[in-house]
Amino acid sequence: MMYRLAADAAMVVHFGFLAYMAVGGFLAWRWRHTIWTHLCVAAWGVISILTGVECPLTLVEDWGRRQAGLEGLPASGFIDHYIEGVVYPEEYTNLVRLGVAVLVLFSYGGYVLRRQ
Numbered sequence: 309m310m311y312r313l314a315a316d317a318a319m320v321v322h323f324g325f326l327a328y329m330a331v332g333g334f335l336a337w338r339w340r341h342t343i344w345t346h347l348c349v350a351a352w353g354v355i356s357i358l359t360g361v362e363c364p365l366t367l368v369e370d371w372g373r374r375q376a377g378l379e380g381l382p383a384s385g386f387i388d389h390y391i392e393g394v395v396y397p398e399e400y401t402n403l404v405r406l407g408v409a410v411l412v413l414f415s416y417g418g419y420v421l422r423r424q
Contacts, residue, residue: 311371311376313372314372319386321365331411331415332349333415340423362385
């Protein structure tokens with residue numbers, strides 16, 4: 309039960325992390341100090357995409373699932389399991405990544421304009 313809870317908590321936090329990555333820059337329009345957190349989150353997203361390094365949240369969820377006697381996440385990871393092919397077709401992955409990048413850059417542009 310505790311392992312399953314850890315796995316589920318990691319999954320929920322992971323979804324929150326991804327949502328924050330996409331739209332967290334807009335929060336900095338209101339709460340300026342959050343830009344630093346968002347810059348770190350966005351940097352992690354870029355590093356993860358470019359290097360293929362696994363997110364620690366994926367590792368925690370996979371560990372919790374296996375310890376609870378459930379099937380672990382597939383080797384392809386969290387995004388492939390929960391998002392690609394579910395939220396959008398896999399062939400649109402690069403388009404979705406580009407869309408998120410544009411959204412983040414737009415939020416940063418708004419942040420800079422609002423500071424002036």
